[in-house]
Amino acid sequence: MDSTVRLSDVAKRAAVGVGTVSRVLNGSANVSAATRQKVLHAIAELGYVPNLVARSLAANRTGLIAAIIPVIGNTQHSEVIQGMTDVLHAHGMNLMIGASGYSDQVELQVIEAFLARRPDAIYVTGVRHSEAVRSTLQRSGIPVVEGSNLTDRPIDTVVGYSNFNASVDLTRLLINRGYRRIWYVTVTRDFDDRIDDRLEGFRSAVSTGLELKTDVIRCENSFDGGAEAVRLAMASNVGVEAMIFATDVMAVGGLLECQRRGINVPARLAIAGFDDLTIAASINPSLTTIKVDRVDLGRKAAEIIVNRLQGNDHSSRIVDVGFQVVERDSTRRP
């Protein structure tokens, strides 16, 4: 394991040329079985570990993939990363990770820093980026995968689900269940296209509305924010029957506030969220929400990248991993 052992040392030990050792390492077919054995022996004897930095420079290929998510310490996004590393690790590739903090400017900085390291591909969260980001990525010349939402005009490739459609379906579910006075709770701060699309999905679903009474309010994306939203709804005089939250975090916060105030969910107020956090299935009552297999989304993103890098370029530019409306007790009419 002494890292001062170089490929040329292996070549010397095995009494072959450096080219041959390199061919053995890279699995080239043009090495006789006998020679291959000699080389493998020498590698084992010396405890040789290839220097991937040197390989990267010589081969113009690093085996590094860059991924940018808004916040790392956040299950929804890091689950995608988990899926990616699973697949990449199996292919001898590694993941560099960075956070944009939902800021266009930081996103650009992080991308530029990554590109200087010559990753073989890059994953970015969301599908709407600043012009600077788009053009920087385009000029980079490497595969770009956008994730966690869908668009028909990806920079390169997109793998995700339609936040818009999911929100439409969820809203329709509530309408079908008979709810008419529905509030939609989204976040105060400008987050990203995923949150925007969820709101638009709601608006679209209720636009055809017959006798619907709807409203949109904004709160902090936190448990407290959700609780605050419920307080606002209760304080109003419009008789809100159902609240759809843009995220499970807010929805759970709202549900807990209902527990505190003795508001019966769903009899008095129905609640729905989005993301299917683990807690959604366990809370009382269990929370109706949108479920997406994020680990699988990450795996798919990585598979697309691996395929592209291996030259199998026939995969689609737009991969829809789908979503699932999970109806639970928080919206089930008694």
Added chain:
Amino acid sequence: MDSTVRLSDVAKRAAVGVGTVSRVLNGSANVSAATRQKVLHAIAELGYVPNLVARSLAANRTGLIAAIIPVIGNTQHSEVIQGMTDVLHAHGMNLMIGASGYSDQVELQVIEAFLARRPDAIYVTGVRHSEAVRSTLQRSGIPVVEGSNLTDRPIDTVVGYSNFNASVDLTRLLINRGYRRIWYVTVTRDFDDRIDDRLEGFRSAVSTGLELKTDVIRCENSFDGGAEAVRLAMASNVGVEAMIFATDVMAVGGLLECQRRGINVPARLAIAGFDDLTIAASINPSLTTIKVDRVDLGRKAAEIIVNRLQGNDHSSRIVDVGFQVVERDSTRRP
């Protein structure tokens, strides 16, 4: 931004030697102001972006840090990563991430794969590792930071908090509050030293126990597992007064089960957790737990690494970031 622009192109354009351009890029003091300006101009004109792969090879320093956590899609661990990237990014360094899945064997594989990329330092979660991992890390010759627990015999450096002491303090809090029949709920599967130390902390705190009646049971580390534990406790005839869970996930699961069964917490049963998940403060009743600033832990780990790499080696080998016992309603005697 054309990536075919090389350092030598900049040198030509600025009519200086390649060494001078390199010195400007690396902030060497020995460049006259006039020359520096010429070079900076040429860089801007050509849109030159240094190739960090080549730099890594030549300088024998990659600016990459490797981090291994058990599971990436898990707030407790990925928050540490968030803190690390914050600091590393500010120093032009980047983070490679991998997951061990709580397996010694996978951990070793991931570490070996990382080392081939010549990271400047490596972060690993926990303080008890297989002998193979310890020796591999030791021979790597780079700074090694172990995190999220404490030991007096680190491989190199450790930054964390005492899971043992935290568990002792939490247990004593319950004893002080008058609880005597206390069950400790830990996980079924062999996880890591952190979970082990929490159990040992409990055992130590109750060992001096006067008229204490305690027991240890094992459940899945999930909401359902926690619920199951509560069911077991209720089914027993020993009159359990308090349950301490090794993780907030289980504790929250237990609390929700109490809600379902109408078990008054803490009047009938007190509940405590460990980790201070965000939900702990919002759930009903709010959950007594152990709080650690994990993002800050990650920042500290990264700062240690940066300092070490800059040659400021005078920092301690053992950094205790501390913990906080947060008493909330789930254990407050009525």
Added chain:
DNA sequence: GAAAATATTGGAAGCGCTTCCACAAGTTCG
């Protein structure tokens, strides 16, 4: 004002690999 010290600069060597080209050694075929 010359010697000594210091500041600045150019460019060759080298980091540890991959890859290409040239060539040797077998194989096949007419």
Added chain:
DNA sequence: CGAACTTGTGGAAGCGCTTCCAATATTTTC
């Protein structure tokens, strides 16, 4: 049996930087 292929192999060149040494320019010192 020799030409025409095929297969296997060695090693030089080169990836784009850093760094060191030698050389030159500038400043300081007495």
